[in-house]
Amino acid sequence: MSGRLDYLEPAPEFGESRALAPGVEWLRLPLPFPPGHINVYRLEGDGDEPFLVDTGFAEEHTTTLWRDAYRRPRTAVVTHFHPDHIGQAAALAAGGTEIHISGPEWDRARTLHEASGERIDTSIARFFADNGMQGAYAPARRGNGYRRSVPELPSSVTKLEFGPLPFARDWTVSFASGHSPAHALLFRAGDPILAAGDVVLPRITPNISVWPDAPDADPLGEYLDALESLRELPNDTLVLPAHGLAFRGLHERLDELAEHHASRLDELRDLLCRHGRCTAREALPELFPRELKPSSMPFALGETLAHLNRLWHAGEIRRKPDEFGVWHYEN
Numbered sequence: 373m374s375g376r377l378d379y380l381e382p383a384p385e386f387g388e389s390r391a392l393a394p395g396v397e398w399l400r401l402p403l404p405f406p407p408g409h410i411n412v413y414r415l416e417g418d419g420d421e422p423f424l425v426d427t428g429f430a431e432e433h434t435t436t437l438w439r440d441a442y443r444r445p446r447t448a449v450v451t452h453f454h455p456d457h458i459g460q461a462a463a464l465a466a467g468g469t470e471i472h473i474s475g476p477e478w479d480r481a482r483t484l485h486e487a488s489g490e491r492i493d494t495s496i497a498r499f500f501a502d503n504g505m506q507g508a509y510a511p512a513r514r515g516n517g518y519r520r521s522v523p524e525l526p527s528s529v530t531k532l533e534f535g536p537l538p539f540a541r542d543w544t545v546s547f548a549s550g551h552s553p554a555h556a557l558l559f560r561a562g563d564p565i566l567a568a569g570d571v572v573l574p575r576i577t578p579n580i581s582v583w584p585d586a587p588d589a590d591p592l593g594e595y596l597d598a599l600e601s602l603r604e605l606p607n608d609t610l611v612l613p614a615h616g617l618a619f620r621g622l623h624e625r626l627d628e629l630a631e632h633h634a635s636r637l638d639e640l641r642d643l644l645c646r647h648g649r650c651t652a653r654e655a656l657p658e659l660f661p662r663e664l665k666p667s668s669m670p671f672a673l674g675e676t677l678a679h680l681n682r683l684w685h686a687g688e689i690r691r692k693p694d695e696f697g698v699w700h701y702e703n
Contacts (some may be wrong), residue, residue: 394416396610410428565612608620
């Protein structure tokens with residue numbers, strides 16, 4: 373995969389930076405879980421003050437890098453609510469950084485942060501049961517994992533809106549749903565350059581999941597629409613992803629991502645042709661044939677449901693509960 377992409381190597385070491393283009397500086401911060409890093413970027417704004425895209429995970433090594441190795445930014449854009457992107461926002465804000473994030477992403481972060489561990493465990497257990505994931509598949513009670521990963525949120529933020537950034541008018545903001553509610557994308561037309569966050573990654577595919585609070589959602593349909601909209605950008609756009617190497621070859625990567633999900637949808641179509649109906653529990657091994665860690669199971673279930681719900685929303689299959697309330701998908 374991605375053999376046709378033009379990568380910009382090497383990546384900077386932790387605590388260092390690399391200039392990729394005029395007004396574009398690449399920083400890399402550590403993560404305590406795969407893929408082991410997150411890319412953040414300092415981009416040229418209006419005047420002499422650059423702004424930051426994403427902040428890193430709330431862990432000691434990253435905190436030390438912001439304190440000792442990198443100059444704290446005056447302004448930071450958080451692309452979405454996930455812990456590796458927003459985790460350091462509160463610490464930066466306490467030092468004077470103004471945090472910008474979309475309204476839906478901020479609402480999601482606050483909702484998760486404020487939820488009780490009991491409420492989260494109950495919601496996830498019901499979600500698993502509704503999809504046939506009882507017994508050995510039942511999730512362990514973990515409490516509020518989001519609050520453990522993001523111990524603190526900024527006390528206030530500024531909401532992002534479509535259009536030019538008010539502090540960097542060469543950069544235009546748009547939003548993509550699917551991976552998260554309203555993931556910010558930043559585009560500079562002159563070069564062209566796209567700060568893509570998790571929406572377009574060079575080697576891995578972002579998780580696209582149905583979650584317990586929105587079991588009827590169609591995140592995969594929203595994500596595929598977002599990919600299609602990015603085809604309007606030039607193919608030689610320099611893509612700045614949150615993980616992996618910066619690259620050129622946007623359209624090729626959009627093709628690969630769309631083909632990946634198309635093949636997964638075909639696998640589920642084949643399963644339904646063979647058996648006529650299935651639960652998410654029965655479909656999950658088709659998409660994830662290898663043994664999964666318990667911590668990965670909610671993501672695997674969510675992604676399986678995203679593909680089943682895409683077929684359902686497209687009108688290819690039906691969804692209905694059995695006498696025990698377990699959802700079945702059928703031709």
